Amino acid sequence: MEGLVIKHNELKAEEFIELWETVWGQGPSLEQTRLAMENTLFRVSVFDGDKIVAMARVIGDKGLDYYIKDVIVRPEYQSRGIGRMLIEELLEYVQDNGVSGTDIFVELCAVPDKIPFYEKFGFDFNEAKRLKMFYHVK
Ligand SMILES: CC(C)(COP(=O)(O)OP(=O)(O)OC[C@H]1O[C@@H](n2cnc3c(N)ncnc32)[C@H](O)[C@@H]1OP(=O)(O)O)[C@@H](O)C(=O)NCCC(=O)NCCS
Structure with missing residues (x-):
């Protein structure tokens, strides 16, 4: 991707919030x-000069479960292949760190209109529904 710089594990909280x-x-x-x-576990960020234009991250236990979170491409940079690059980077991380010869869950949560994007990489949805709450920490 011409002119763009990919960084590993450098994404800062301030950049995360800005892009979010x-x-x-x-x-x-x-x-x-x-x-x-x-x-x-693994953070990917993409920069155009000093502007953050995309990010994604993986959380998990490295053994049984990897969970993809916060895949975001800045609106004016979407539809140029950057989202694909992010997912490929994350899956490469799993490939490099997962236990050799095993099958490992790679999970994520997607809104319905983003499911076709993830299906391109082999993700498939099941009948499970996401349950959530905002738990108040006193
Ligand atoms: C979803 C998102 C990350 C995709 O990033 P992107 O850079 O626009 O995607 P790319 O240009 O790399 O697209 C890769 C492929 O997915 C396809 N695609 C992208 N978004 C799609 C969508 N919503 N539905 C169907 N296909 C889609 C592209 O056409 C492309 O297909 P191709 O490789 O066969 O040509 C981006 O739209 C985004 O950041 N959205 C806002 C945040 C968000 O909703 N994140 C996901 C949370 S679940």
């Missing part, structure tokens, strides 16, 4: 995001 807010509105707190960055 280009697509999803009000981002999470800096404190929560810093912790999340520290405890993420």
Whole structure:
């Protein structure tokens, strides 16, 4: 991807929040995001000069389960193959770190209109529904 620089494990909380807010509105707190960055297995970020244009990350236990989170391409950079590049980077990480010769769950949660994007890489959905709550920490 001409002119773009891919970085591994350098994504900062401030960059995460900036990019998040280009697509999803009000981002999470800096404190929560810093912790999340520290405890993420693998972070990919893509830069055009000093502007962050895309990111994705993998959380998990490295043994049985890898979970893809926060795949975002800045709106004006979408439809140029950057999303594909992000997923390929994440799957390469799993390939390089998973236990050789085993099958490992790689999971993610997608809104319906993004499912066809993930299907291109071999993801398939099942009948399970995502349950969630915002748990208040006192
Ligand atoms: C989803 C997202 C990451 C895709 O990134 P992108 O850079 O636009 O995607 P790419 O240009 O790399 O597309 C790769 C392929 O997926 C296809 N594709 C991309 N978005 C698609 C969609 N919503 N539905 C169907 N196909 C899609 C492209 O046509 C392309 O197909 P091809 O390789 O056969 O030509 C991007 O739209 C985005 O950041 N959206 C906002 C945040 C978001 O919703 N993230 C996902 C959370 S589940």
